[in-house]
Every structure is written in structure tokens, then in C-alpha cells.
Amino acid sequence: MTQILHVDSSSRSSTSVTRQLSRQLVNVLQKAHPQASLVERDLIDEQPHFVSELDISAVYTPAEQRSDAQNKAWDAINGPLQTFIDSDIYVFGVPMYNFSVPAVFKAFIDRSVIAGRTFAYSADGLKPLLQNKKAYVVTASGGDYELPGAKAMDFVEPYLRAVFGFIGIGDITFIKVPGHSEAEIEASKARALAQIEAIGAASSTHQTATAGV
Numbered sequence: 001m002t003q004i005l006h007v008d009s010s011s012r013s014s015t016s017v018t019r020q021l022s023r024q025l026v027n028v029l030q031k032a033h034p035q036a037s038l039v040e041r042d043l044i045d046e047q048p049h050f051v052s053e054l055d056i057s058a059v060y061t062p063a064e065q066r067s068d069a070q071n072k073a074w075d076a077i078n079g080p081l082q083t084f085i086d087s088d089i090y091v092f093g094v095p096m097y098n099f100s101v102p103a104v105f106k107a108f109i110d111r112s113v114i115a116g117r118t119f120a121y122s123a124d125g126l127k128p129l130l131q132n133k134k135a136y137v138v139t140a141s142g143g144d145y146e147l148p149g150a151k152a153m154d155f156v157e158p159y160l161r162a163v164f165g166f167i168g169i170g171d172i173t174f175i176k177v178p179g180h181s182e183a184e185i186e187a188s189k190a191r192a193l194a195q196i197e198a199i200g201a202a203s204s205t206h207q208t209a210t211a212g213v
């Protein structure tokens, strides 16, 4: 069964643009995939902790040799990681903070890109372990990084394409909501909502076609 994983990372709550639009995207995807299960994670509530020395030793120690402390650390990493691996569709709400992703989202990535689970060392070098995944990233920023001269300062899209591609999530759609003023934000939100509706319509068509209707 299809599983959708929805992850938000804005420090704002009701006024957050990424929270509003990622929720809207989840609603649309749920309509297109009525059988899908949904897992929601709020990284601000969770405050995923930064990688510790114990975490690293737990990841790189074979299961049968782990100490009790390493087992505990491994379980804390592996529970949410398994849910991440088992999910088919990702909806990430990611505001731009200082040209990159919020620290909580980076912490989430550090606990998702794990040797032996989402990528592997092989004779041919590093290889991704995830397949057949689809990701959507709803990202908001004050500035518009599509504008000439500004693109070089955007470390959200290139970083997320690189790191998720590294583990096998290559199919990523960005929904971008730039704007400083209320008018700019409203205009961007309207464009993003139209993009979200189009994603829903395309997903429904795809579902119908796959079901042979």
C-alpha cells in the first residue's frame, strides 16, 4: 500500500506558508491516492537531535556487537528511518533559512542518510538503496531565487536534489513560494496552489490509467 510521509520544518505555526501549502498538497495527494496511509512528522515538535559520537558508533557497529547504549541509540535512529524507507511519496515543507534548509531539517537528513540503510558502499563505489520514490518540496523564501543573479545563493534546491538523489530519490518536484510583501506572498501562494491542483489532477489521471479504467 502507498504511504505518504509529510514532514514540516517551519518554526512558524499558523502563519507558516510552507505548513499551509504542504498540508494542501497532502490533501490533494490523499484524494488522488485514497488508499494511501499518511505519516506526519513535525520537526519543530520533535527537535531531532544532532548526530552524536554514540550515534555514529551505533551505525557502524554490527548489530551483534553493539553495546546496550549503542542498541538504544540505534533503535532511536532506526524506528523513524524505517518509516522513511517504507514511504513512497514524500511531502517536505522546507522554508529557506539563511540560504539553506532549517537546522531541524538538516538534522532529519542526517538521520535519514545512513550507510547500509539508504545508501551502501559497494565495489563500484557508493550506491543509493531507495527506488521508486516521489518527493515534493514546498519551499518558501523572502527573495526570489529564480531571478538572474540570485540563483547562486539558493542552497535549498541544489542541496536537496543532491542529498536525496544520493540515496535514490531522484524524482523531486519543487513548489516555490517567494515573497517579502503581503501582495507578493499572496501572488506566489496562488501560483503554488495552481501547481498543487495540477499535481493532484495528474496523480489522479495516473492512478486511473494504472488501474486500467
Ligand SMILES: Cc1cc2nc3c(=O)[nH]c(=O)nc-3n(C[C@H](O)[C@H](O)[C@H](O)COP(=O)(O)O)c2cc1C
Residues within 6 Å of the ligand: 010, 011, 012, 015, 016, 017, 018, 019, 094, 095, 096, 097, 098, 099, 100, 140, 141, 142, 143, 144
Ligand atoms: C531564521 C530565518 C532565516 C531566513 N533566511 C532567509 C534567507 O536566507 N533568504 C530568504 O529569501 N528568506 C529568508 N527568510 C524568510 C523565510 O524564508 C520566509 O519568511 C518563509 O516564508 C518562511 O517559511 P514559512 O512561512 O513556512 O515559515 C528567513 C526567515 C527566517 C525566520
